[in-house]
Amino acid sequence: MDINSIRSQFPILSREVHKKPLVYLDNGATTQKPLMVIDAISNYYRNINSNVHRGVHHLSQLATDAFEKSRITVQEFIGANSIKEVIITKGTTESINLLAYSFGDAFINEGDEIIVSELEHHANIVPWQLLCQRKKSVLRVIPVNEKGELEMDAFESLLSDKTKLVSVAHISNALGTINPIAEIIEKAHKVGAKVHIDGAQAIAHSKLNVKELDVDFYSFSAHKMYGPMGIGIFFGKEELLDQMPPWQSGGEMIDKVTFEKTTFNELPFKFEPGTPNVDGMIGLESSIHFLESLGLENIKKAEDELLAYGTEKLSAIKGLKIIGTADKKASVISFLLDDIHPFDAGTIIDHMGVAVRTGNHCAQPIMDKIGIPGTIRASISIYNTKEDIDRLVEAIERTQMMFA
Amino acid sequence: MTIKEKGQEIVEEFSMFDDWMDKYNYLIELGRDLEIIEDSHRDPQHLISGCQSRVWLSADYKDGIINFKADSDAVITKGIVNLLIRAMSEQSPDEIINDPLEFLEEIGLKEHLSPTRANGLTSMVKQMKLYALAFKAKSGQ
Ligand SMILES: Cc1ncc(COP(=O)(O)O)c(C=O)c1O
Numbered sequence: 270m271d272i273n274s275i276r277s278q279f280p281i282l283s284r285e286v287h288k289k290p291l292v293y294l295d296n297g298a299t300t301q302k303p304l305m306v307i308d309a310i311s312n313y314y315r316n317i318n319s320n321v322h323r324g325v326h327h328l329s330q331l332a333t334d335a336f337e338k339s340r341i342t343v344q345e346f347i348g349a350n351s352i353k354e355v356i357i358t359k360g361t362t363e364s365i366n367l368l369a370y371s372f373g374d375a376f377i378n379e380g381d382e383i384i385v386s387e388l389e390h391h392a393n394i395v396p397w398q399l400l401c402q403r404k405k406s407v408l409r410v411i412p413v414n415e416k417g418e419l420e421m422d423a424f425e426s427l428l429s430d431k432t433k434l435v436s437v438a439h440i441s442n443a444l445g446t447i448n449p450i451a452e453i454i455e456k457a458h459k460v461g462a463k464v465h466i467d468g469a470q471a472i473a474h475s476k477l478n479v480k481e482l483d484v485d486f487y488s489f490s491a492h493k494m495y496g497p498m499g500i501g502i503f504f505g506k507e508e509l510l511d512q513m514p515p516w517q518s519g520g521e522m523i524d525k526v527t528f529e530k531t532t533f534n535e536l537p538f539k540f541e542p543g544t545p546n547v548d549g550m551i552g553l554e555s556s557i558h559f560l561e562s563l564g565l566e567n568i569k570k571a572e573d574e575l576l577a578y579g580t581e582k583l584s585a586i587k588g589l590k591i592i593g594t595a596d597k598k599a600s601v602i603s604f605l606l607d608d609i610h611p612f613d614a615g616t617i618i619d620h621m622g623v624a625v626r627t628g629n630h631c632a633q634p635i636m637d638k639i640g641i642p643g644t645i646r647a648s649i650s651i652y653n654t655k656e657d658i659d660r661l662v663e664a665i666e667r668t669q670m671m672f673a
Numbered sequence: 674m675t676i677k678e679k680g681q682e683i684v685e686e687f688s689m690f691d692d693w694m695d696k697y698n699y700l701i702e703l704g705r706d707l708e709i710i711e712d713s714h715r716d717p718q719h720l721i722s723g724c725q726s727r728v729w730l731s732a733d734y735k736d737g738i739i740n741f742k743a744d745s746d747a748v749i750t751k752g753i754v755n756l757l758i759r760a761m762s763e764q765s766p767d768e769i770i771n772d773p774l775e776f777l778e779e780i781g782l783k784e785h786l787s788p789t790r791a792n793g794l795t796s797m798v799k800q801m802k803l804y805a806l807a808f809k810a811k812s813g814q
Binding site: 610616642672 | 693694697698701725726727746747748749750
Protein backbone atom coordinates (compact mmCIF):
# COMPACT_ATOMS: atom_id res chain seq x y z
CA MET A 270 0.00 0.00 0.00
CA ASP A 271 1.28 3.39 -0.96
CA ILE A 272 0.76 5.62 2.03
CA ASN A 273 1.24 8.82 0.05
CA SER A 274 -1.44 7.91 -2.39
CA ILE A 275 -3.75 7.01 0.50
CA ARG A 276 -3.06 10.28 2.25
CA SER A 277 -3.64 12.26 -0.91
CA GLN A 278 -7.21 10.97 -0.94
CA PHE A 279 -7.95 12.79 2.32
CA PRO A 280 -8.11 16.54 1.69
CA ILE A 281 -8.31 17.45 5.38
CA LEU A 282 -4.91 15.89 6.10
CA SER A 283 -3.16 18.75 4.33
CA ARG A 284 -4.57 21.44 6.61
CA GLU A 285 -2.84 23.05 9.53
CA VAL A 286 -3.88 23.24 13.17
CA HIS A 287 -2.34 25.86 15.45
CA LYS A 288 -0.02 26.73 12.54
CA LYS A 289 1.36 23.19 12.35
CA PRO A 290 0.58 20.42 9.88
CA LEU A 291 -2.28 18.38 11.31
CA VAL A 292 -1.53 14.99 12.83
CA TYR A 293 -4.88 13.27 13.23
CA LEU A 294 -4.83 10.54 15.85
CA ASP A 295 -8.44 10.67 16.99
CA ASN A 296 -9.75 8.04 14.62
CA GLY A 297 -11.55 6.19 17.39
CA ALA A 298 -13.87 9.18 17.68
CA THR A 299 -14.34 9.55 13.94
CA THR A 300 -12.20 8.97 10.87
CA GLN A 301 -11.57 11.52 8.14
CA LYS A 302 -13.29 11.09 4.80
CA PRO A 303 -11.66 10.28 1.46
CA LEU A 304 -12.49 12.20 -1.70
CA MET A 305 -14.53 9.35 -3.11
CA VAL A 306 -16.95 9.58 -0.18
CA ILE A 307 -17.15 13.37 -0.34
CA ASP A 308 -17.66 13.20 -4.11
CA ALA A 309 -20.32 10.49 -3.93
CA ILE A 310 -22.38 12.62 -1.53
CA SER A 311 -21.87 15.73 -3.60
CA ASN A 312 -22.79 13.85 -6.77
CA TYR A 313 -25.94 12.57 -5.15
CA TYR A 314 -27.14 16.09 -4.43
CA ARG A 315 -25.98 17.47 -7.76
CA ASN A 316 -27.58 14.79 -9.89
CA ILE A 317 -30.11 12.47 -8.36
CA ASN A 318 -31.52 13.90 -5.11
CA SER A 319 -35.13 12.90 -4.69
CA ASN A 320 -37.21 11.11 -2.08
CA VAL A 321 -36.98 7.34 -2.18
CA HIS A 322 -39.58 4.57 -2.42
CA ARG A 323 -42.41 6.97 -3.29
CA GLY A 324 -42.45 8.83 -6.55
CA VAL A 325 -42.86 7.19 -9.91
CA HIS A 326 -40.86 9.98 -11.45
CA HIS A 327 -37.47 9.31 -12.93
CA LEU A 328 -35.32 10.95 -10.26
CA SER A 329 -37.11 9.18 -7.45
CA GLN A 330 -36.37 5.92 -9.23
CA LEU A 331 -32.70 6.83 -9.58
CA ALA A 332 -32.43 7.78 -5.92
CA THR A 333 -34.26 4.64 -4.80
CA ASP A 334 -32.03 2.44 -6.96
CA ALA A 335 -28.86 4.07 -5.65
CA PHE A 336 -30.11 3.81 -2.08
CA GLU A 337 -31.08 0.15 -2.33
CA LYS A 338 -27.88 -0.69 -4.19
CA SER A 339 -25.99 0.71 -1.21
CA ARG A 340 -27.88 -1.61 1.07
CA ILE A 341 -26.79 -4.57 -1.04
CA THR A 342 -23.19 -3.34 -0.82
CA VAL A 343 -23.49 -3.32 2.97
CA GLN A 344 -25.10 -6.76 2.98
CA GLU A 345 -22.24 -8.22 0.98
CA PHE A 346 -19.63 -6.34 2.99
CA ILE A 347 -20.78 -7.87 6.29
CA GLY A 348 -21.75 -11.25 4.89
CA ALA A 349 -25.46 -11.04 5.74
CA ASN A 350 -27.92 -13.45 4.14
CA SER A 351 -30.22 -10.85 2.67
CA ILE A 352 -30.99 -7.16 2.62
CA LYS A 353 -33.81 -7.89 5.06
CA GLU A 354 -31.13 -8.20 7.71
CA VAL A 355 -29.61 -4.79 7.01
CA ILE A 356 -31.45 -2.07 8.94
CA ILE A 357 -30.37 1.51 8.41
CA THR A 358 -30.04 3.65 11.54
CA LYS A 359 -28.34 6.88 12.62
CA GLY A 360 -25.41 4.96 14.01
CA THR A 361 -24.33 2.48 16.66
CA THR A 362 -26.19 4.31 19.41
CA GLU A 363 -29.49 4.18 17.58
CA SER A 364 -28.91 0.56 16.61
CA ILE A 365 -28.48 -0.41 20.25
CA ASN A 366 -31.56 1.58 21.26
CA LEU A 367 -33.58 -0.15 18.56
CA LEU A 368 -32.46 -3.50 19.91
CA ALA A 369 -33.11 -2.54 23.53
CA TYR A 370 -36.63 -1.33 22.78
CA SER A 371 -37.76 -3.82 20.18
CA PHE A 372 -36.04 -7.01 21.35
CA GLY A 373 -36.48 -5.86 24.93
CA ASP A 374 -40.21 -5.42 24.47
CA ALA A 375 -40.70 -8.83 22.93
CA PHE A 376 -38.21 -11.03 24.73
CA ILE A 377 -37.09 -9.58 28.04
CA ASN A 378 -39.22 -10.17 31.11
CA GLU A 379 -39.00 -9.67 34.84
CA GLY A 380 -36.02 -11.47 36.31
CA ASP A 381 -34.34 -12.06 32.95
CA GLU A 382 -30.67 -11.19 32.71
CA ILE A 383 -28.68 -9.14 30.24
CA ILE A 384 -24.90 -9.31 30.25
CA VAL A 385 -22.57 -6.49 29.25
CA SER A 386 -18.90 -5.95 30.10
CA GLU A 387 -17.01 -3.46 32.21
CA LEU A 388 -15.35 -2.12 29.07
CA GLU A 389 -18.46 -0.86 27.36
CA HIS A 390 -19.10 2.55 25.86
CA HIS A 391 -22.03 4.31 27.55
CA ALA A 392 -24.04 3.58 24.37
CA ASN A 393 -23.88 -0.10 25.28
CA ILE A 394 -24.69 0.42 28.95
CA VAL A 395 -27.41 3.02 29.37
CA PRO A 396 -30.02 1.55 26.97
CA TRP A 397 -29.75 -1.72 28.92
CA GLN A 398 -30.08 0.02 32.27
CA LEU A 399 -33.25 1.70 31.06
CA LEU A 400 -34.58 -1.59 29.70
CA CYS A 401 -33.88 -3.25 33.05
CA GLN A 402 -35.85 -0.49 34.78
CA ARG A 403 -38.79 -0.94 32.39
CA LYS A 404 -38.84 -4.70 32.61
CA LYS A 405 -37.46 -5.32 36.12
CA SER A 406 -34.73 -7.37 34.53
CA VAL A 407 -31.15 -7.58 35.76
CA LEU A 408 -27.93 -6.22 34.25
CA ARG A 409 -24.84 -8.39 34.82
CA VAL A 410 -21.33 -7.21 34.13
CA ILE A 411 -18.29 -9.18 32.92
CA PRO A 412 -15.24 -7.90 34.82
CA VAL A 413 -11.86 -7.20 33.18
CA ASN A 414 -8.37 -8.08 34.40
CA GLU A 415 -5.59 -5.56 34.92
CA LYS A 416 -4.53 -5.79 31.28
CA GLY A 417 -8.01 -4.78 30.19
CA GLU A 418 -9.11 -8.23 29.01
CA LEU A 419 -12.48 -9.75 29.76
CA GLU A 420 -12.41 -12.38 32.50
CA MET A 421 -13.85 -15.25 30.53
CA ASP A 422 -14.22 -17.53 33.55
CA ALA A 423 -16.36 -14.92 35.22
CA PHE A 424 -18.36 -14.58 32.02
CA GLU A 425 -19.11 -18.28 31.99
CA SER A 426 -20.24 -18.22 35.57
CA LEU A 427 -22.63 -15.34 34.77
CA LEU A 428 -24.32 -17.37 32.02
CA SER A 429 -27.47 -19.24 32.96
CA ASP A 430 -30.89 -20.01 31.57
CA LYS A 431 -31.91 -16.57 32.86
CA THR A 432 -29.51 -14.93 30.40
CA LYS A 433 -31.50 -13.59 27.46
CA LEU A 434 -28.96 -11.33 25.83
CA VAL A 435 -25.22 -10.70 25.88
CA SER A 436 -24.11 -7.35 24.47
CA VAL A 437 -20.38 -6.60 24.30
CA ALA A 438 -18.01 -4.51 22.25
CA HIS A 439 -16.00 -6.15 19.52
CA ILE A 440 -13.17 -3.73 20.29
CA SER A 441 -12.99 -1.45 23.33
CA ASN A 442 -12.84 2.23 22.38
CA ALA A 443 -11.12 3.21 25.62
CA LEU A 444 -8.39 0.55 25.76
CA GLY A 445 -8.27 -1.10 22.35
CA THR A 446 -8.87 -4.62 23.67
CA ILE A 447 -10.15 -7.01 21.01
CA ASN A 448 -12.70 -9.18 22.75
CA PRO A 449 -12.99 -12.90 21.97
CA ILE A 450 -16.40 -12.49 20.41
CA ALA A 451 -16.51 -15.87 18.63
CA GLU A 452 -16.06 -17.59 21.98
CA ILE A 453 -18.60 -15.29 23.65
CA ILE A 454 -21.17 -16.04 20.95
CA GLU A 455 -20.64 -19.78 21.18
CA LYS A 456 -20.89 -19.88 24.97
CA ALA A 457 -23.94 -17.61 25.09
CA HIS A 458 -25.75 -19.67 22.48
CA LYS A 459 -25.21 -22.77 24.59
CA VAL A 460 -27.50 -21.34 27.27
CA GLY A 461 -29.96 -20.09 24.67
CA ALA A 462 -29.03 -16.40 24.92
CA LYS A 463 -28.80 -14.08 21.94
CA VAL A 464 -25.71 -11.99 21.31
CA HIS A 465 -25.31 -8.41 20.16
CA ILE A 466 -21.88 -7.11 19.24
CA ASP A 467 -21.11 -3.38 19.33
CA GLY A 468 -18.86 -3.18 16.29
CA ALA A 469 -18.31 0.61 16.30
CA GLN A 470 -14.56 0.32 16.80
CA ALA A 471 -14.02 -2.84 14.77
CA ILE A 472 -15.71 -2.25 11.47
CA ALA A 473 -12.84 -0.34 9.84
CA HIS A 474 -10.11 -2.58 11.20
CA SER A 475 -10.99 -6.19 10.53
CA LYS A 476 -13.06 -8.23 8.13
CA LEU A 477 -16.54 -9.02 9.37
CA ASN A 478 -18.66 -11.97 8.37
CA VAL A 479 -21.82 -12.12 10.44
CA LYS A 480 -22.82 -15.51 9.08
CA GLU A 481 -19.54 -17.21 9.97
CA LEU A 482 -19.58 -15.55 13.36
CA ASP A 483 -23.18 -16.69 13.85
CA VAL A 484 -23.81 -13.41 15.65
CA ASP A 485 -27.45 -12.51 16.23
CA PHE A 486 -27.10 -8.71 16.11
CA TYR A 487 -24.24 -6.41 15.11
CA SER A 488 -24.10 -2.60 15.14
CA PHE A 489 -21.75 -0.04 13.63
CA SER A 490 -21.45 3.59 12.52
CA ALA A 491 -20.36 4.76 9.07
CA HIS A 492 -18.41 7.71 10.44
CA LYS A 493 -15.82 5.49 12.07
CA MET A 494 -15.12 3.71 8.77
CA TYR A 495 -14.34 6.70 6.53
CA GLY A 496 -18.03 7.27 5.80
CA PRO A 497 -20.35 10.15 6.70
CA MET A 498 -21.84 10.98 10.07
CA GLY A 499 -25.42 10.29 11.04
CA ILE A 500 -25.72 6.88 9.46
CA GLY A 501 -25.09 3.39 10.72
CA ILE A 502 -26.23 -0.18 10.40
CA PHE A 503 -28.08 -2.56 12.62
CA PHE A 504 -27.68 -6.14 11.48
CA GLY A 505 -30.06 -8.76 12.84
CA LYS A 506 -30.82 -12.33 11.87
CA GLU A 507 -33.99 -12.36 9.81
CA GLU A 508 -35.79 -14.90 11.98
CA LEU A 509 -35.26 -12.65 15.02
CA LEU A 510 -36.09 -9.37 13.31
CA ASP A 511 -39.29 -10.99 12.08
CA GLN A 512 -40.39 -11.67 15.63
CA MET A 513 -39.44 -8.23 16.91
CA PRO A 514 -42.07 -5.45 17.02
CA PRO A 515 -41.48 -2.09 15.34
CA TRP A 516 -39.80 0.52 17.50
CA GLN A 517 -40.28 3.95 15.97
CA SER A 518 -43.17 4.40 13.61
CA GLY A 519 -44.47 6.64 10.86
CA GLY A 520 -44.41 6.57 7.09
CA GLU A 521 -42.44 4.08 4.98
CA MET A 522 -42.61 1.35 7.59
CA ILE A 523 -46.29 0.57 7.16
CA ASP A 524 -48.22 -1.74 4.89
CA LYS A 525 -51.81 -0.63 5.40
CA VAL A 526 -53.09 2.08 7.71
CA THR A 527 -56.65 2.61 8.87
CA PHE A 528 -57.62 4.19 12.17
CA GLU A 529 -58.61 0.77 13.46
CA LYS A 530 -55.45 -1.10 12.62
CA THR A 531 -52.11 -0.74 10.91
CA THR A 532 -50.14 -3.56 9.41
CA PHE A 533 -46.44 -3.18 8.96
CA ASN A 534 -44.21 -3.28 5.98
CA GLU A 535 -41.83 -6.17 5.56
CA LEU A 536 -38.18 -6.20 6.57
CA PRO A 537 -36.05 -4.14 6.50
CA PHE A 538 -38.60 -1.31 6.13
CA LYS A 539 -40.48 -2.28 9.28
CA PHE A 540 -37.64 -0.68 11.26
CA GLU A 541 -37.10 2.34 9.03
CA PRO A 542 -39.85 4.92 9.51
CA GLY A 543 -39.63 8.25 7.72
CA THR A 544 -37.40 9.52 4.95
CA PRO A 545 -34.08 7.74 5.28
CA ASN A 546 -30.60 9.22 5.18
CA VAL A 547 -30.11 8.65 1.47
CA ASP A 548 -26.91 10.66 1.01
CA GLY A 549 -25.54 8.97 4.10
CA MET A 550 -26.15 5.54 2.62
CA ILE A 551 -24.51 6.56 -0.61
CA GLY A 552 -21.53 7.87 1.33
CA LEU A 553 -21.40 4.65 3.36
CA GLU A 554 -21.38 2.59 0.19
CA SER A 555 -18.50 4.64 -1.08
CA SER A 556 -16.58 4.17 2.16
CA ILE A 557 -17.01 0.41 1.76
CA HIS A 558 -15.56 0.68 -1.73
CA PHE A 559 -12.67 2.62 -0.23
CA LEU A 560 -12.02 -0.08 2.39
CA GLU A 561 -12.28 -2.82 -0.22
CA SER A 562 -9.96 -1.03 -2.59
CA LEU A 563 -7.27 -1.34 0.07
CA GLY A 564 -8.39 -4.68 1.50
CA LEU A 565 -9.18 -5.11 5.17
CA GLU A 566 -6.38 -7.63 5.62
CA ASN A 567 -3.87 -5.10 4.34
CA ILE A 568 -5.38 -2.39 6.48
CA LYS A 569 -5.14 -4.54 9.58
CA LYS A 570 -1.54 -5.45 8.82
CA ALA A 571 -0.48 -1.83 8.31
CA GLU A 572 -2.30 -0.64 11.42
CA ASP A 573 -0.87 -3.45 13.53
CA GLU A 574 2.62 -2.47 12.44
CA LEU A 575 2.00 1.13 13.37
CA LEU A 576 0.47 0.08 16.68
CA ALA A 577 3.61 -1.92 17.45
CA TYR A 578 5.82 1.03 16.47
CA GLY A 579 3.73 3.44 18.56
CA THR A 580 3.62 1.12 21.55
CA GLU A 581 7.40 0.72 21.44
CA LYS A 582 8.04 4.46 21.09
CA LEU A 583 5.59 5.44 23.79
CA SER A 584 6.71 2.73 26.19
CA ALA A 585 10.22 4.16 25.97
CA ILE A 586 9.06 7.51 27.36
CA LYS A 587 9.84 7.80 31.05
CA GLY A 588 6.75 8.50 33.13
CA LEU A 589 4.38 7.30 30.42
CA LYS A 590 2.05 4.50 31.36
CA ILE A 591 0.02 2.66 28.77
CA ILE A 592 -3.48 1.85 30.01
CA GLY A 593 -4.80 -1.30 28.42
CA THR A 594 -2.21 -3.89 27.50
CA ALA A 595 -4.36 -6.74 26.26
CA ASP A 596 -2.58 -9.46 24.29
CA LYS A 597 -4.99 -8.84 21.43
CA LYS A 598 -5.24 -5.14 20.76
CA ALA A 599 -6.47 -2.93 17.95
CA SER A 600 -5.01 0.39 16.93
CA VAL A 601 -5.63 2.30 20.13
CA ILE A 602 -3.01 3.51 22.59
CA SER A 603 -4.49 4.92 25.78
CA PHE A 604 -1.98 6.36 28.21
CA LEU A 605 -1.23 8.59 31.18
CA LEU A 606 1.76 10.90 31.63
CA ASP A 607 3.39 11.12 35.06
CA ASP A 608 0.70 12.66 37.22
CA ILE A 609 -0.36 15.15 34.57
CA HIS A 610 -4.11 15.40 34.22
CA PRO A 611 -5.25 14.15 30.78
CA PHE A 612 -7.00 17.47 30.16
CA ASP A 613 -3.74 19.37 30.73
CA ALA A 614 -1.78 17.01 28.51
CA GLY A 615 -4.44 17.14 25.81
CA THR A 616 -4.36 20.94 25.78
CA ILE A 617 -0.63 21.06 25.14
CA ILE A 618 -0.62 18.16 22.66
CA ASP A 619 -3.37 19.94 20.72
CA HIS A 620 -1.26 23.08 20.50
CA MET A 621 1.45 20.97 18.93
CA GLY A 622 -0.95 20.23 16.08
CA VAL A 623 -1.67 16.67 17.20
CA ALA A 624 -5.31 15.66 17.63
CA VAL A 625 -5.81 13.06 20.36
CA ARG A 626 -8.76 12.38 22.59
CA THR A 627 -8.67 13.03 26.31
CA GLY A 628 -11.20 12.21 28.97
CA ASN A 629 -13.15 9.16 29.97
CA HIS A 630 -14.05 8.19 26.38
CA CYS A 631 -17.70 7.77 27.34
CA ALA A 632 -16.64 4.71 29.29
CA GLN A 633 -16.74 5.88 32.89
CA PRO A 634 -17.15 2.43 34.47
CA ILE A 635 -13.83 1.16 33.16
CA MET A 636 -12.05 4.39 34.16
CA ASP A 637 -13.50 4.07 37.68
CA LYS A 638 -12.40 0.45 37.82
CA ILE A 639 -8.82 1.39 36.96
CA GLY A 640 -9.14 4.34 39.33
CA ILE A 641 -8.24 7.12 36.89
CA PRO A 642 -10.18 10.19 35.72
CA GLY A 643 -9.50 9.38 32.09
CA THR A 644 -6.68 8.86 29.65
CA ILE A 645 -5.05 10.40 26.64
CA ARG A 646 -5.90 8.26 23.64
CA ALA A 647 -4.17 8.04 20.30
CA SER A 648 -6.12 5.98 17.81
CA ILE A 649 -4.57 4.97 14.54
CA SER A 650 -6.08 4.53 11.12
CA ILE A 651 -4.91 3.73 7.63
CA TYR A 652 -3.57 7.18 6.72
CA ASN A 653 -1.37 7.48 9.81
CA THR A 654 2.39 7.20 9.52
CA LYS A 655 5.46 6.67 11.65
CA GLU A 656 6.04 10.42 11.34
CA ASP A 657 2.65 10.97 12.98
CA ILE A 658 3.78 8.82 15.91
CA ASP A 659 7.06 10.73 16.07
CA ARG A 660 5.15 14.02 16.18
CA LEU A 661 3.04 12.61 19.01
CA VAL A 662 6.19 11.59 20.89
CA GLU A 663 7.59 15.09 20.44
CA ALA A 664 4.35 16.61 21.72
CA ILE A 665 4.39 14.28 24.74
CA GLU A 666 7.95 15.23 25.58
CA ARG A 667 7.09 18.92 25.32
CA THR A 668 4.10 18.35 27.61
CA GLN A 669 6.26 16.62 30.20
CA MET A 670 8.74 19.50 30.09
CA MET A 671 6.01 22.06 30.65
CA PHE A 672 4.57 20.27 33.66
CA ALA A 673 7.90 19.17 35.14
CA MET B 674 -11.25 47.86 41.21
CA THR B 675 -14.15 46.73 39.05
CA ILE B 676 -14.09 43.38 37.26
CA LYS B 677 -13.53 45.27 34.04
CA GLU B 678 -10.46 47.02 35.46
CA LYS B 679 -9.04 43.81 36.85
CA GLY B 680 -9.73 42.15 33.52
CA GLN B 681 -7.80 44.93 31.80
CA GLU B 682 -4.87 44.30 34.10
CA ILE B 683 -4.92 40.63 33.18
CA VAL B 684 -5.12 41.43 29.47
CA GLU B 685 -2.00 43.58 29.85
CA GLU B 686 -0.16 40.76 31.59
CA PHE B 687 -1.03 38.38 28.78
CA SER B 688 -0.06 40.83 26.06
CA MET B 689 3.58 40.17 27.02
CA PHE B 690 3.40 36.66 25.61
CA ASP B 691 3.56 36.23 21.90
CA ASP B 692 4.13 32.52 22.05
CA TRP B 693 1.35 30.14 23.07
CA MET B 694 3.85 28.16 25.14
CA ASP B 695 4.73 31.14 27.29
CA LYS B 696 1.06 31.78 27.82
CA TYR B 697 0.43 28.22 28.93
CA ASN B 698 3.55 28.16 31.08
CA TYR B 699 2.16 31.20 32.84
CA LEU B 700 -1.25 29.55 33.25
CA ILE B 701 0.44 26.49 34.72
CA GLU B 702 2.26 28.75 37.17
CA LEU B 703 -0.99 30.47 38.09
CA GLY B 704 -2.58 27.07 38.50
CA ARG B 705 0.07 26.01 40.96
CA ASP B 706 -0.25 29.29 42.87
CA LEU B 707 -4.00 29.09 43.27
CA GLU B 708 -4.97 29.39 46.90
CA ILE B 709 -6.93 26.23 47.19
CA ILE B 710 -10.24 25.55 48.72
CA GLU B 711 -10.50 24.07 52.23
CA ASP B 712 -10.47 20.28 52.18
CA SER B 713 -13.90 20.27 53.69
CA HIS B 714 -15.18 22.10 50.64
CA ARG B 715 -13.69 19.66 48.18
CA ASP B 716 -16.88 17.67 48.37
CA PRO B 717 -19.69 16.71 46.01
CA GLN B 718 -21.69 19.72 47.14
CA HIS B 719 -19.10 22.11 45.78
CA LEU B 720 -18.20 20.07 42.72
CA ILE B 721 -18.91 21.45 39.28
CA SER B 722 -18.52 18.50 37.04
CA GLY B 723 -17.31 18.61 33.49
CA CYS B 724 -16.42 15.66 31.37
CA GLN B 725 -12.77 16.67 31.07
CA SER B 726 -11.74 18.22 34.35
CA ARG B 727 -13.49 18.93 37.60
CA VAL B 728 -13.79 22.21 39.51
CA TRP B 729 -14.75 22.80 43.14
CA LEU B 730 -16.06 26.22 44.09
CA SER B 731 -17.06 27.83 47.38
CA ALA B 732 -18.14 31.37 48.15
CA ASP B 733 -18.66 33.50 51.20
CA TYR B 734 -20.35 36.81 51.65
CA LYS B 735 -19.43 39.50 54.15
CA ASP B 736 -20.19 43.21 54.28
CA GLY B 737 -21.63 43.26 50.80
CA ILE B 738 -18.58 41.60 49.27
CA ILE B 739 -18.22 38.09 47.84
CA ASN B 740 -15.07 35.99 48.05
CA PHE B 741 -14.55 32.82 46.07
CA LYS B 742 -12.25 29.88 46.56
CA ALA B 743 -11.81 27.07 44.11
CA ASP B 744 -9.77 24.11 42.99
CA SER B 745 -9.52 21.80 40.02
CA ASP B 746 -7.88 18.48 39.29
CA ALA B 747 -6.24 19.89 36.13
CA VAL B 748 -3.51 22.53 36.40
CA ILE B 749 -4.40 24.56 33.30
CA THR B 750 -8.00 24.67 34.45
CA LYS B 751 -6.70 25.84 37.83
CA GLY B 752 -4.74 28.60 36.13
CA ILE B 753 -7.86 29.89 34.44
CA VAL B 754 -9.79 29.48 37.69
CA ASN B 755 -7.14 31.62 39.34
CA LEU B 756 -7.76 34.40 36.81
CA LEU B 757 -11.50 34.20 37.27
CA ILE B 758 -11.20 34.37 41.02
CA ARG B 759 -8.81 37.29 40.84
CA ALA B 760 -11.32 39.22 38.74
CA MET B 761 -14.51 38.13 40.50
CA SER B 762 -13.51 38.05 44.17
CA GLU B 763 -13.91 41.02 46.46
CA GLN B 764 -16.79 42.28 44.37
CA SER B 765 -20.39 43.12 45.08
CA PRO B 766 -23.12 40.75 43.90
CA ASP B 767 -24.32 43.27 41.31
CA GLU B 768 -20.87 43.65 39.81
CA ILE B 769 -20.55 39.87 39.47
CA ILE B 770 -24.01 39.43 38.03
CA ASN B 771 -23.58 42.10 35.40
CA ASP B 772 -20.01 41.88 34.11
CA PRO B 773 -19.73 40.06 30.77
CA LEU B 774 -16.10 38.95 31.44
CA GLU B 775 -14.80 40.23 28.15
CA PHE B 776 -11.18 39.88 29.16
CA LEU B 777 -11.32 36.12 28.68
CA GLU B 778 -11.89 36.63 24.99
CA GLU B 779 -9.11 39.19 24.74
CA ILE B 780 -6.49 36.89 26.22
CA GLY B 781 -7.51 34.13 23.84
CA LEU B 782 -8.90 31.73 26.41
CA LYS B 783 -12.46 31.91 25.22
CA GLU B 784 -12.20 28.42 23.75
CA HIS B 785 -11.72 27.09 27.27
CA LEU B 786 -15.01 28.61 28.27
CA SER B 787 -17.15 27.34 25.48
CA PRO B 788 -19.81 25.00 26.81
CA THR B 789 -18.60 22.28 24.47
CA ARG B 790 -15.22 22.22 26.15
CA ALA B 791 -16.84 20.41 29.04
CA ASN B 792 -14.12 21.28 31.50
CA GLY B 793 -16.32 22.76 34.16
CA LEU B 794 -15.22 26.36 33.59
CA THR B 795 -18.39 27.47 31.84
CA SER B 796 -20.43 26.02 34.64
CA MET B 797 -18.05 27.64 37.11
CA VAL B 798 -18.77 31.13 35.78
CA LYS B 799 -22.46 30.37 35.86
CA GLN B 800 -22.16 29.09 39.41
CA MET B 801 -20.31 32.25 40.49
CA LYS B 802 -23.14 34.34 39.10
CA LEU B 803 -25.69 32.12 40.83
CA TYR B 804 -23.91 32.61 44.16
CA ALA B 805 -24.05 36.35 43.54
CA LEU B 806 -27.76 36.20 42.82
CA ALA B 807 -28.40 34.11 45.91
CA PHE B 808 -26.40 36.40 48.20
CA LYS B 809 -28.17 39.40 46.73
CA ALA B 810 -31.58 37.86 47.33
CA LYS B 811 -30.68 36.83 50.85
CA SER B 812 -29.43 40.25 51.85
CA GLY B 813 -32.60 41.76 50.40
CA GLN B 814 -30.77 44.33 48.30
C1 LIG C 1 -17.47 1.10 21.27
C2 LIG C 1 -18.42 2.18 20.86
N1 LIG C 1 -19.74 1.98 20.92
C3 LIG C 1 -20.62 2.91 20.56
C4 LIG C 1 -20.23 4.14 20.10
C5 LIG C 1 -21.25 5.14 19.71
O1 LIG C 1 -21.23 5.38 18.34
P1 LIG C 1 -22.08 6.55 17.68
O2 LIG C 1 -21.79 7.77 18.48
O3 LIG C 1 -21.57 6.63 16.29
O4 LIG C 1 -23.51 6.14 17.75
C6 LIG C 1 -18.86 4.42 20.02
C7 LIG C 1 -18.41 5.75 19.58
O5 LIG C 1 -17.53 6.37 20.14
C8 LIG C 1 -17.94 3.42 20.41
O6 LIG C 1 -16.62 3.65 20.36
